[in-house]
Amino acid sequence: MSHLDLNLVRVFVAIYETRSVTQAAERLDVTQPTISYGLAKLRKVYADRLFMRGSDGLMPTSLAEQLFERYREALTTVESTLEQNIAFDPLRSTRRFRLAMSDIGVLYFVPPLLRRFQESAPHIEIDIVQIPDALGEDLSVGRLDMAIGNIPALASPMHSVLLFREHYVCLMSANHPTIGERMSLKEFSSARHVMVSSPRSGHFLIEEALAERGINRNIVARVPQFTVLPQLLSQSDLLVLLPSRVASLYVLQGGLKALPLPVPLPDFQVQAHWHARQEYSAAHRWLVEEIVQTLGKL
Structure with missing residues (x-):
């Protein structure tokens, strides 16, 4: 277990979320052999295959399903503390942000956001997902960076900013x-x-x-x-x-x-919502500012 360092946690989470060694390597900006080597070490530590090949890519075992929630939360916590004093350069960053919104939000918000990001942060990745049932939990453990829309059920420790009023x-x-x-x-x-x-x-x-x-x-x-x-x-x-x-x-x-x-x-309010712990992240502060500047003008 002494060999289970932070990089192995990143490898595990990347494989779980992408279901692919190739895509995990691309996300972490390392070679495929590096990912395969990391997976081999994880399999040895846990005496479990963790991922098996399936029709939709690498499928997690029952143990991997249990590990993911803990790994994802731990990784998010550690990375948020590291980001406190790290400057964020949007022009060079390859970070991936995950945003939740309804299909009507996708229709209205995504085109202007992608145009904005193409100019201000051309190398970042944006994943858009439907608003999940466990939205509060997904924001708190870092599976999502932000949710956008009229979502009255969210409360503390979530933060929010008004984008515009609508009728x-x-x-x-x-x-x-x-x-x-x-x-x-x-x-x-x-x-x-x-x-x-x-x-x-x-x-x-x-x-x-x-x-x-x-x-x-x-x-x-x-x-x-x-x-x-x-x-x-x-x-x-x-x-x-x-x-x-x-x-x-x-x-x-x-x-x-x-x-x-x-x-x-x-009228009702259209807002951007995120978890309080994201306040420490320079990258997240940049994301909030970009979304407010872009969607607040619509």
């Missing part, structure tokens, strides 16, 4: 058969609505707000993603409630129109 509008076909350029409350209530089931964001809160005002929508379909909406709406009489900025993107694609809601609803 909902109603999106529908530009040639809707019964609703013209204005929409009454009666038309809104009797129309056929499609709802996006997004339990890990704040989108569901709009239903509570409508219910408090005694408004029950005629929901005829529920879909898991926002990205299917243009096809559903353009040739039908369906309506959907969407944040105004995303609705504007869909309107620009043609065939759709966005109308104000006939009932006032409160």
